[in-house]
Amino acid sequence: MTPAFPTLDALRATTVDLPQGDAEAAAAAAARQKILTKPPGSLGRLEDLAIWLARWQGRPIPRLDRVEIVVFAGNHGVTARGVSPYPAEVTSQMVANFAAGGAAINQLAGIAGATLRAVPLDLDHPTADIATAPALTEGEFLDAVSTGANAVTPGADLLCLGEMGIGNTTIAAALCAALFGGDGDAWVGRGTGIDDAGLVRKAGVVDEAVSRHAATDPLLLAMRLGGRELAAILGAVLRARRIGVPVLLDGFVCTAAAAPLARLTPGALDHCRAAHVSAEAAHRRLLDALGLTPLLDLEMRLGEASGAAVAVLLARAAIACHTGMATFATAGVSDRPE
Numbered sequence: 001m002t003p004a005f006p007t008l009d010a011l012r013a014t015t016v017d018l019p020q021g022d023a024e025a026a027a028a029a030a031a032r033q034k035i036l037t038k039p040p041g042s043l044g045r046l047e048d049l050a051i052w053l054a055r056w057q058g059r060p061i062p063r064l065d066r067v068e069i070v071v072f073a074g075n076h077g078v079t080a081r082g083v084s085p086y087p088a089e090v091t092s093q094m095v096a097n098f099a100a101g102g103a104a105i106n107q108l109a110g111i112a113g114a115t116l117r118a119v120p121l122d123l124d125h126p127t128a129d130i131a132t133a134p135a136l137t138e139g140e141f142l143d144a145v146s147t148g149a150n151a152v153t154p155g156a157d158l159l160c161l162g163e164m165g166i167g168n169t170t171i172a173a174a175l176c177a178a179l180f181g182g183d184g185d186a187w188v189g190r191g192t193g194i195d196d197a198g199l200v201r202k203a204g205v206v207d208e209a210v211s212r213h214a215a216t217d218p219l220l221l222a223m224r225l226g227g228r229e230l231a232a233i234l235g236a237v238l239r240a241r242r243i244g245v246p247v248l249l250d251g252f253v254c255t256a257a258a259a260p261l262a263r264l265t266p267g268a269l270d271h272c273r274a275a276h277v278s279a280e281a282a283h284r285r286l287l288d289a290l291g292l293t294p295l296l297d298l299e300m301r302l303g304e305a306s307g308a309a310v311a312v313l314l315a316r317a318a319i320a321c322h323t324g325m326a327t328f329a330t331a332g333v334s335d336r337p338e
Contacts, residue, residue, distance in 0.1 A: 026055035029051045037328055039336075075122075077127050083201065085192060095120050148233055148235030159246070174210055176286055178210045188206055248312065248315075255283065259286065
């Protein structure tokens, strides 16, 4: 694989002067919404969703012929601290389950009309325990970012991102605490179902990690506190912006993975929508910090891009109305007078 980002400086350089999408396509989509046979704004956020897709696909009539779901998987040394009720080997087992078609995301991808790929990232070599050492070396971090960037298919109509990795809600909480402030108690949740004692332990690990790896550079924080799957999501989000592919972010971990880009460059996540707000305690707080409004609130907390896959159905509804409805003129329906 050719590294998409051979150095941190090269990666940082790609976060400036980001494309802003196709304003003309968005304006044309907005104009179409005004002449469809409905009161203005009556489809609410479905209208906004159609216009957003038009902007980032670069066409007034967006489409969803090629929807892709990519789930990145990584393992974390911090699991040895007892921050999850599941052992680290579950990550590999779930990747095998994805391949066999037995996971929730397989079923949801099917009904969403999306292709699904699982991308394991060096699962036999967990990251370092973030409470005692940086999670990744610079080379490991950049390799994972490049893997994520290279996983984005040019010409995709919509990209859904998700993750799998035992222990990664701890990683995400630490990264959020470092990026946005607050202690472990403010950012940790129960993840895959940890008990009260485990929750206290988890918050303590987050506090130790943030104290050890204090930095102002969001990319350094992502390298020191994150994980391979989080780095890959960051790379995929950045590459998607560069090539005009709109993105649906899944839950807490996926959103945390993209958050360093927003801290580096205002508006860096404009091509992204939050598919849902999960039941993980800090996800809503993170979305608020990023200015992202979730499309769904279903109390999901599975990960593996499950919420993003469900949100594809909303996107399809938005486009169905945008493309299929008659205009006032073609339907012979009287519009309201100006």
